[in-house]
Amino acid sequence: MPPPEQYKTKTSYLVRVTMESSPVEGVTLEVLKDAWDTVKSSPLGVINTPMISGNQTTLPLNTLCNFHMKMENLQRTGSFKIRGVANQFARKPTGIPLVTMSAGNYGKAFAYALKHYGCKGKVVMPETAPASRSTLIESLGAEVERVPSSHLLDVVNRCVLQEKMTFLHSIDDIDLIAGHSSLGFEILEQMPNPDVVVVCCGGGGLLAGVAAAIKLSGCNNTLIYGVEPEGACTMFRSFIEMKPVSMDTQSIASGLAPPFAGALPYRICRQFVQEIVLVSDEQIMAAVADLYQAGFVVEPSGAASFAALANGKIPDVAGKKVVLVLSGGNVGMDELTDFKKTL
Template structure:
């Protein structure tokens, strides 16, 4: 299987530079945070979605999403003047579905196990291009620009902690970081209650957890499983993976708000949760805060 290269990531960086924010590294104690919550759609997903639409130039797009990719694709589709349909699972936070509609996309709500099949059916029936949330080289290359910026801003980085859901972000970040700084360690982080990636890497193959199992975690953006493409990237380039508890995720959300003045949704806080847990390698560390689209009531609870 052909993997995304650093040249693909650099090409993506050129395509998205007028749209995606070049987020800074924010000091938090002895570590740094990469706050992708500062993107126009509140999450890193704008990088991959915009790169995909700019590369494919479709007449219209459809996707399935837990929320952030849907927002990003809706934003990109609006920029290019094409229609967008986003299929979301029941239980998707309203703050995310409202934002998707706000960017002009149509939202279709389905049971979690039907999100992919309904998106594929919609693509076929309406003649739309399916842009998956992580299972595409253009998506991975776009997300890899996060890693490119980390190494440019902190050339002697030693550890990068990155959330893992479907694996697109971790695939891209590990591609860029390992190409530019081979000695740095890239560690994936996921919730214990959606630990399919850790199990997959341990088993040497993709292990799929059913939605009823992954939907137990508060980290709604990390409930998806790896694809064969993202598994291949993580198996080749990730240095390890750790899991965090629900209590650790909540504590990390509060820590980011109080110590770094940064808003994180649960999925965005898992990398910081791993850092605070002490279960990761020591060194000059960057944690990727992947998104800040959090329900206000939940944010009040954790603070």
């Protein structure tokens, strides 16, 4: 599903806006580094994931840039989400019932943390999320309730008001974003002063955290790009309309398809992110296939950054040091089979 007609005048579906100059309250280098220390010492066992040079792979990418892949598909629980969850759980009271909403990856990390800390909790999932994701979350001991995407917040509110549960937000939470920023600091440890960093974007928490960590560390010349599916372009629309927006989302990359852009991630992205680019579901599926054939199991949501580079969506990369964040690897065999049939 392509962007609405009013957005098609933008060259290559790419948005550049004037960045905010005023800092977002609570988002400082000190706060983010404190979260990084929390994530590194977390009992949840967050991994410092490897960075692999594209030159060391068989990926069929015809580009003149020096690209590297940050392999969050190898992370504990299969995605970057454990970073934010580790910081959230370290700063929130435990022993009380918790509820969240997630299409899969955050829910898996959330359920993993619930099990470790001995807490009860529920994950409210959109019906469009693969069934294998909810089965996996339930196997970790968390309750799952699948509902239409438009009803997610209503069900969460019911759990809070009627079931006396405490809500942990999977997108709009400063502790979560600060935890995700640990990925940005790791990138700088492995590649100081990258020219370009490309990050998959759903609600915007990862993009906001990585961008803030890199920019506040003094990498003023590093250009940071967010990548969204054409059918789930909430941050793209938010940049155009200059406010967080909601939309009916539809994409093979369910992890990048929340029905809204987070208000806090939007403000941080406005301050630190250069551009938002869009890729089609077909380009995402091709990226998953290319990565798989090269030996990397990456889910559609995690492959969007590779799809953007492979399809020329990131401008002016010739001769540049480019980091692609492959944000997750939670893809079932049923999904891989479907992709093979489609391609």
